[in-house]
Amino acid sequence: MIRALTGFSTRHAWKVIIVWVVVAVGMSVVAPMLLPRVTQSQTGDFLPKSYDSAVAMRIAEENFGVRSDAVTVTVLVARTDGAKLGAADQHQIEDVAAKLAKRRVVMPRNHDEPDFMTNDRSQTPKIAPAAMAPDRSFELLTVELTGNPQEEGVQGVYRAFRDSARTEFAETGMRTGFTGSLAQLNDTVKDHETAAKIGGALIMGLIVLLNVLVFRSVLAALLPLLAVSFVGIAASGVVAAAADLAGLKLDAGTPTLITTVLLGIGIDYLLFLLFRFREHLRSHPDQPARTAAAEVSGRVGTAITSAALTIVAAFATLGVASFGQFRSMGPAIALAVLVMLLASLTLMPALLAACGRKMFWPSRTLRHTPREGVAARYGRFVARRPLMVLAASVALLGALAAGTVGMKMDYSLGDDKKTAAAATAAEIARAMPAGISDPTSVYLTAKDGAALDAGRFDGLAKALGKVEGVGQVAPTVISQDHRAARIDLYLNVDPQSDKARALASGPVRAAVAANAPAGTSGHVGGIAAIFADVADAVDHDLAVVFPVAAGLIALILLLLLRSLLAPLVLMIAVGLGFAATLGAATMVFQHGLDRPGVTFTLPLVLFLFVVALGTDYNILITDRLREEMGRPGPARAAVARAVQHTAPAITAAGIVLAGSFASLVATPGTEQMAFALTVGILLSALVLSLATVPAVAALLGRSLWWPLRPTHTPTEPPRTVPTPQPAPDHFASY
Numbered sequence: 001m002i003r004a005l006t007g008f009s010t011r012h013a014w015k016v017i018i019v020w021v022v023v024a025v026g027m028s029v030v031a032p033m034l035l036p037r038v039t040q041s042q043t044g045d046f047l048p049k050s051y052d053s054a055v056a057m058r059i060a061e062e063n064f065g066v067r068s069d070a071v072t073v074t075v076l077v078a079r080t081d082g083a084k085l086g087a088a089d090q091h092q093i094e095d096v097a098a099k100l101a102k103r104r105v106v107m108p109r110n111h112d113e114p115d116f117m118t119n120d121r122s123q124t125p126k127i128a129p130a131a132m133a134p135d136r137s138f139e140l141l142t143v144e145l146t147g148n149p150q151e152e153g154v155q156g157v158y159r160a161f162r163d164s165a166r167t168e169f170a171e172t173g174m175r176t177g178f179t180g181s182l183a184q185l186n187d188t189v190k191d192h193e194t195a196a197k198i199g200g201a202l203i204m205g206l207i208v209l210l211n212v213l214v215f216r217s218v219l220a221a222l223l224p225l226l227a228v229s230f231v232g233i234a235a236s237g238v239v240a241a242a243a244d245l246a247g248l249k250l251d252a253g254t255p256t257l258i259t260t261v262l263l264g265i266g267i268d269y270l271l272f273l274l275f276r277f278r279e280h281l282r283s284h285p286d287q288p289a290r291t292a293a294a295e296v297s298g299r300v301g302t303a304i305t306s307a308a309l310t311i312v313a314a315f316a317t318l319g320v321a322s323f324g325q326f327r328s329m330g331p332a333i334a335l336a337v338l339v340m341l342l343a344s345l346t347l348m349p350a351l352l353a354a355c356g357r358k359m360f361w362p363s364r365t366l367r368h369t370p371r372e373g374v375a376a377r378y379g380r381f382v383a384r385r386p387l388m389v390l391a392a393s394v395a396l397l398g399a400l401a402a403g404t405v406g407m408k409m410d411y412s413l414g415d416d417k418k419t420a421a422a423a424t425a426a427e428i429a430r431a432m433p434a435g436i437s438d439p440t441s442v443y444l445t446a447k448d449g450a451a452l453d454a455g456r457f458d459g460l461a462k463a464l465g466k467v468e469g470v471g472q473v474a475p476t477v478i479s480q481d482h483r484a485a486r487i488d489l490y491l492n493v494d495p496q497s498d499k500a501r502a503l504a505s506g507p508v509r510a511a512v513a514a515n516a517p518a519g520t521s522g523h524v525g526g527i528a529a530i531f532a533d534v535a536d537a538v539d540h541d542l543a544v545v546f547p548v549a550a551g552l553i554a555l556i557l558l559l560l561l562r563s564l565l566a567p568l569v570l571m572i573a574v575g576l577g578f579a580a581t582l583g584a585a586t587m588v589f590q591h592g593l594d595r596p597g598v599t600f601t602l603p604l605v606l607f608l609f610v611v612a613l614g615t616d617y618n619i620l621i622t623d624r625l626r627e628e629m630g631r632p633g634p635a636r637a638a639v640a641r642a643v644q645h646t647a648p649a650i651t652a653a654g655i656v657l658a659g660s661f662a663s664l665v666a667t668p669g670t671e672q673m674a675f676a677l678t679v680g681i682l683l684s685a686l687v688l689s690l691a692t693v694p695a696v697a698a699l700l701g702r703s704l705w706w707p708l709r710p711t712h713t714p715t716e717p718p719r720t721v722p723t724p725q726p727a728p729d730h731f732a733s734y
Contacts, residue, residue, distance in 0.1 A: 002305055002345060006297035009346040010290050010353035017354060020347045024230040027237025034240035036119045036151050040069075040249045046324030051533040052509065056525025059443040063484035064477075069146050073158065074130065074437035076177035076424050077169055078138035085136045092172045093139055094129070100165055101127040108156040121153035125161055133431040140428065140436065149182045150252030155189070158182050177424030179437055187419035203663045207267060207656055214652055216363035219355060220274055227347060228266035228340075232259055235339040239332050250332055251325045253670075258336045260664060264657035264681075265311070265337065265613065269304050269344040271656070272620060275649040276300050277352050278360060289356030297349035303623040306560040307616040308341035313552040314612035317545050323537040326545075326604065379643030382691070383636040386698035393691040397576045397683070403583030408590060408597030411501050411535050425494075433471030435491035440504050440526035442487040442512055447519055451482040456517050461487055463515040469493060469503045495528050498596055505532030535600060542604055549608065553615060561622060563705045569696050570618045573688045574611045581610050581680035589672055599672050606676050613657065614684025617650050621689045625697050626705065635701035643694050654685025 009016045040046075045068060047054040060066040077093050079085060085093075107122045123146060130140040143161070147154035162178055169176050204225065212221040236255060243250055277296045284292060315337070318330020352359065382389050428436060442464065446452055454476040464487065465473040474488035489508065493499040504524055512522040550571070557567035582603060589595045624646045628638035658681040664674035697704050 002301045003294075003298035005345045006301050006349045007294050009349040010294040010297060013290075013350040013353040016346050016350040020230060020234070020343065024234045027234045031233065031237040031240050033119070034244050035236070035255055036148060036153075038240055038243040038248065038250050039148055039150065039252045039255070045249065046251070046328075047530065047533050047537060048322050048324075051537070052523050053525050053529040053533045056441065056443045056523040056529065059445060059484050059523065060441070060486075060525060063443075063445075063479040063481065064486060067144075067146055069148070071145050071147065071149050071154070071180070071182045072438075073143040073145065073161075073178055073180045073183055074424075074428070075141040075143055075165060076138050076179070076428060077141060077174050078177075080170075080173055080175045082137075085132070085139060089174075090132075090139065093141070093169075093174070096165075096168045096172060096174075097127045097129070097141055100161070100168060101125065103164070105157050105161045105164070107153050108160060119151070119153055121147050121151065121157050123147075123157060131432065131436060133428075135431060137431060138427075145182065148252060149185050154182070155186050158186055177420070177427060179421045179424040179428070183421040183424075184419060187421045203263075203659050206659045210652055210655060214648065215274065215278070215360055217360045219359050219361060223351060223355070223359070224267050224270040224274070227270060227343070227351060228263055231266055231340055231343040231347065232262045234343075235262055235336040238339055239336050242335055243328070243332065248328045248331075249324070250328050254329050254332055256664075257329070258333055260660050261333060261609075261613075262336055262340050264660035265308070265616070266340050266343070267656045267660075268616065268653035269308075269340070270348050271653045272304060272649055273297065273300055273344075273348055273352060274359070275645075279645065281357060281360075290353045293349055293352035293356075297345070297352065301345050301349075303620050304344050305341060306556060306623075307619045308337055308344070310553050310556050310615045310619065311337045311612040312341075313556055314549045314608050317549040317552060318541075318608070320548060321537075321541040321545055323534065323541055326538075326541055330608075375647040376640075376644040378647060378690075379640040379694075382643055382694045383640040383698050386636075386639075386695040389691050390695035390699065393687050393695065394576070396687060397580040397692075400580035400587075400683075401576065401583045403585075403587035403591070404579060406590075407582070407586045409535070409600045410595060410597035411498055411531050411600045429494070433490035433492050435471070435489070435493070435495040435500065435528075438495040438527055439474070439488040439490055440495065440500070440508060440524065440528050442489065442508070442522055442524055444485045444487075444516060444520050444522045445483060447521055449483065450519075452478055452485050452520075453482070454478050454485065456520075457485055457487060460512070460515045460517065460522070463511050464489060464508065467503075467507045467511050469499070469507065489526075491528070495526065496531075500528035501532045501535065504528035505535075538600055538604065545604060546607060549611070553611065557615070557619070560619065561626070561705070562708055565700070565706045566622060566704050569693065569700075569704065570615065570622065573618060573692050573696075574614050574684070576692075577614055577680065577683050577688050578607055578610050580683055581676055582606055584679050585672060585676040588675065602672055602676060605673060606680060609661075609677050610680035610684060613681060614688065617654065617685045617689035618693055620650060621646050621693055622697075625694070629702055629705070636698050639694050639698045642697075643690065647690055650685050650689050654681055654689075658682045658685070 045057075049055070049058070057066075057068075061068055079089065101124070104122060104124045107120055126144040128142050130142045132139050145154065145158060145161070147157070149155070162183075166176050207225055208221050212218075215221065236258060239250075239255075239258060242248075273296065276299070277293065280292050280296050281287075281289070312334045315330040315334040318326045321327045321330070425434075425437065428434075442460075444452070444457065444460075457476045461473050461476060464470055469492055470489050471492040472490040474490070477486045477488075479485070491500050491503060493503065504526065505528075508529075509524050512524060516522040553574075554567055554571055557570055558564070561567055582598070585598055585602060585606075590597050621642065624642040625639065628642045629635055631638065658678045661674055661677035661681060664670045664677070
């Protein structure tokens with residue numbers, strides 16, 4: 001089937017290319033309209049409905065009218081001269097707040113973008129007084145906006161409101177500060193905006209430069225980037241449309257992650273094809289380019305399909321996760337990879353067939369047989385000294401894996417403490433409980449649905465006030481239908497910290513369970529309680545997803561390699577790579593930079609990315625090992641040839657994919673993930689695939705394929721060897 005698909009694509013190259021261009025253009029219109037509808041940023045919305053904080057959120061929405069898409073901004077208002085606020089100042093603040101609450105905030109528009117592609121987020125904010133500082137140095141206002149904070153339109157509305165509020169209060173002699181998740185995100189994005197642009201440009205430049213150095217061709221340098229960009233656009237649209245049809249909600253960061261993954265693996269797959277295409281053209285100089293493209297695509301397409309299906313299987317296992325963010329992210333990435341796989345079997349072979357030998361213009365390397373390069377010498381070294389290479393690679397991986405000793409999980413949000421929003425939050429915390437702008441709320445309902453009154457919860461409120469870490473307890477609020485009650489707690493610690501999470505999930509919930517009036521049920525909500533439940537959900541998912549994903553990957557390797565020993569070797573290798581990567585991240589962030597630990601999602605995300613994507617390279621080297629061992633001659637000579645032909649392709653592809661993940665460092669809150677994925681991919685490509693696996697193959701020989709042996713293939717017909725190339729080619733073909 002794979003050869004039939006690649007054969008059709010090479011025979012009808014231009015038709016296939018045109019279809020892909022049309023699809024990409026169409027999806028470029030669909031994706032921007034659908035993505036805001038299928039993404040959400042409220043972490044609590046991804047929790048299973050049975051979790052305590054999820055029940056609390058449901059009561060807040062149903063009984064207190066809290067909107068699930070509401071985002072609260074806390075505004076600090078103080079006199080510019082630093083004096084205490086008087087009665088007249090309070091009246092001025094009330095007047096300005098009332099004026100702002102009546103003014104519709106118009107979303108800034110990008111005039112280059114058509115109206116039908118823009119989701120208008122213009123709205124009138126809800127503004128209410130929150131609290132006065134005990135020393136009357138400032139007053140707090142709460143401003144409620146609606147929408148996904150990750151969406152540019154919502155951020156634009158916030159900036160427009162912020163600027164308007166600053167101007168209005170400044171005219172009355174007041175200064176303002178803004179804090180909250182939306183304010184923090186906006187400040188962080190702004191601070192990282194330049195770095196993100198530079199990082200993206202550097203990655204694009206790296207890809208082009210690497211291809212120029214490898215192929216010495218303009219077309220081969222630019223075409224992979226252009227083709228993968230088109231496929232990425234198409235994949236984003238397909239994922240958005242599928243999520244919309246299925247009613248799934250994606251995390252706001254998933255589209256960026258999909259783009260990064262597709263850029264990396266798409267360039268990888270096209271590089272594998274280009275290297276093998278060049279090698280084939282050199283050995284068959286008289287063969288028509290379309291025929292060569294069909295043969296190469298069919299041969300490499302099998303390995304690419306197996307590699308892509310490994311990624312799909314790994315991420316599809318997230319569909320069994322209980323945490324909704326994982327449950328939607330996994331299938332979304334899996335679907336996007338399937339789109340890239342389809343492009344690898346259709347669009348990319350079509351490009352090879354359409355361009356032919358011109359793909360490598362103006363390079364003349366196709367006319368010459370390259371002299372021996374670094375890859376050939378390294379291949380012979382691995383074949384001669386496999387035990388030394390294996391020992392060195394295992395020692396390196398083991399040393400890095402030792403970093404996992406004492407590893408801790410960090411469940412805090414990891415916000416940048418140097419932003420204006422963080423400075424405002426710190427100013428508030430110096431005069432009031434740190435949780436004043438983001439309270440932990442206790443919601444109560446009668447088990448029999450009876451009406452409630454505030455006095456019934458006085459005992460609970462007193463008990464909550466005695467909990468160490470609770471700075472203040474607000475008066476009990478009864479819903480309009482008298483079916484629910486709410487008690488807000490203002491913690492003395494940052495509500496987004498690990499301490500707040502432990503406080504909400506431990507002493508606060510224990511106090512509610514012990515002191516809730518008879519006949520009522522209490523549930524703890526708020527960001528601290530939400531992340532406590534997220535921690536539990538992630539721990540559960542780690543125990544479920546790890547074995548399921550490992551089993552599926554092992555099954556794919558078993559079917560591909562038709563061996564029992566080879567899949568075992570690869571699984572042990574990628575397991576070492578995963579442990580080494582996690583250890584490196586722990587050493588750098590927890591032990592080196594003195595962070596509380598590694599971010600709680602890192603082990604699961606790292607397992608999927610490093611094991612699934614890293615297995616790509618192992619599949620490619622193993623596939624070539626089996627091909628070379630199928631030829632007559634010593635097994636170690638086959639290992640040397642396999643390394644010689646695959647090392648340049650795997651090295652280039654690994655650098656490209658690692659560079660793609662490194663660009664995530666400019667995205668707020670992803671520094672650990674960017675570092676770990678970059679290290680993990682480099683270890684998988686340069687250590688596991690080019691050292692550990694070939695060394696084991698050299699030691700085991702053809703026994704690696706037990707209980708089967710690779711069948712001997714007839715020797716290739718004599719090659720036409722033109723004039724030798726005067727300079728060595730260090731980038732021999734895959």
